[in-house]
Amino acid sequence: MSPKSELTQESFDELLSWLDANAKVAEQKYLTLHQGLTKVLRYWGCLEAEDMADETINRVAGKVRVIKEEYKGNPQRYFYGVAKRVCQEHQRKAKQSTPLTGHVRIPSAEPADELPYECLEKCLQKLDSQQREIVNRYYRDHKPDQREQLAKHLGTVVNTLRVRVFRIVMDLRKCVDKCMEREAQ
Numbered sequence: 001m002s003p004k005s006e007l008t009q010e011s012f013d014e015l016l017s018w019l020d021a022n023a024k025v026a027e028q029k030y031l032t033l034h035q036g037l038t039k040v041l042r043y044w045g046c047l048e049a050e051d052m053a054d055e056t057i058n059r060v061a062g063k064v065r066v067i068k069e070e071y072k073g074n075p076q077r078y079f080y081g082v083a084k085r086v087c088q089e090h091q092r093k094a095k096q097s098t099p100l101t102g103h104v105r106i107p108s109a110e111p112a113d114e115l116p117y118e119c120l121e122k123c124l125q126k127l128d129s130q131q132r133e134i135v136n137r138y139y140r141d142h143k144p145d146q147r148e149q150l151a152k153h154l155g156t157v158v159n160t161l162r163v164r165v166f167r168i169v170m171d172l173r174k175c176v177d178k179c180m181e182r183e184a185q
Contacts, residue, residue: 007057007058007061007062007159007160007163011061011062011064012061012157012159014061014064014065015030015057015060015061015064016030018064018067018068018075019033019075019076029076033057033076033079034053034054034057034159036076036080037049037052037053037056037057037079037080037083038050038053040080040083041053041056041083041086041087044084044087045087045091046087046090046091048090050162051162051166051169052083052086052087052090053083054159054162054163054166055086055166056079056082056083056086057079057159058163059082059086060078060079060082118183119175119176119179119180119183120172120176122175122179123172123175123176123179124172126175127168127172131168134150134154134161134164134165134168135165135168135169135172137150138150138161138165147161147162
């Protein structure tokens, strides 16, 4: 995927106002839209559908001022067009990268299945304690209401929490990849 766009409260509010002038209706449309994007992204074969739905919304939110002036029609259709592009980028990137185990010599002293977990543990230890706690609680508590509680505890909204977790996980993946490359040498 392309570099992640930052979702500000201002752009999120503007996005909601584009979805509907009534704040309550806009919030409901947003929730329905996020669920729909997640569902269609899964259908299209995207394993990280929820994160990709967030990325779709962030991209649209970042350009909503321009979009709402130029785009005519149902805003939800625009989101699905952007989601299709996000999915295609993800799939193209996945095709270009091949699994590390196909190209990296894994030391014989280490079973192949254990190496990524050891690297993950090392990389988790490199995170600061707050980042570690956020990721652990986010993935341990899969229920939306528990993620809402975590977001409130951190003084933010769920969508911003998702973006924050997504970025931490992307950094973890890079760290694990580097670790596996070092261990294989």
